[in-house]
Amino acid sequence: MAAETQLEFRPATSADLPFLTALRHATMSEHLARVNAARDDAAQLARILFQFEHAQIVSIAGKQIGLLKAYREPGQWYIAQIQIAPEFQGRGLGRSILDKVLTQASNDNLPTVLRVFDGNPAKKLYEAKGFKEIGQDGVECLMSCPPA
Template sequence: MKITLRSAQEADLVYLLELRRLTMDEYLLQDGVDTSDEEHLFRIKYNFEDAKIILVNNIKAGLFKASYIAQSKQWYIYQVQIHPEFQGNGIGGELIKGLCMDALKQGCTVGLSVLKSNPAKTLYDRLGFTVVDSNCSEYEMVYKSKIMTQTLE
């Protein structure tokens, strides 16, 4: 299985809307979050310049979107969505682990938020993310290595 990333383009918007509906609507509805096309497209287009289409053997398999926030020295994962046909193959975990390792080399943290109803939280826990804040529908999580934590103390 060959996993590659390519920059998302306007022509991908129909695919990305379908992908978001397939992967997120269930959890958004459980947490009482807006599932309108307008809201989905707003989320898809937010930081669109950082959006990457995940390809598995040159077939669209999902979306990975992470942006660097210079003022906080943090990479922030905005979206990881794996098409249901490709879920369970470790794709999301591998991409997140790769970003975390790169971030550590740069002396940065990695942050993300996850809906409380989304089972992806167990993946984030397993990868070493910890909850640093929450609201009625989401957990805010951060990844830091023990080495980074020790140097910050």
């Protein structure tokens, strides 16, 4: 990855809530609409605040471009959210963010687990990185990737 696209991570704070709300609307509204889930600001904020202590703002050269929310649970790493602003999608940044978590999980010799909405194109990336579907509820797919 070129220096100009070097990803930076920092803990999210309450000052980031406007950015995170706009990011969530921009990246998730289509998927939430498809499954008839709430998309109003209150619902978006509730999802943002879930496990907020693990939220990291992803930046390039100081410009906020996304969110990573991942954490270690007993026996696994869990990715709760990866979101990249639409104007930065398609550049391999999601793969780089995912690699960061998978490396940590492999260092801990633990699998990584996530949920992805049915129809979300990110599922192809997860499959390419070694995730396999282990559950399905008709709205979301539960996927797991063994440690490298």
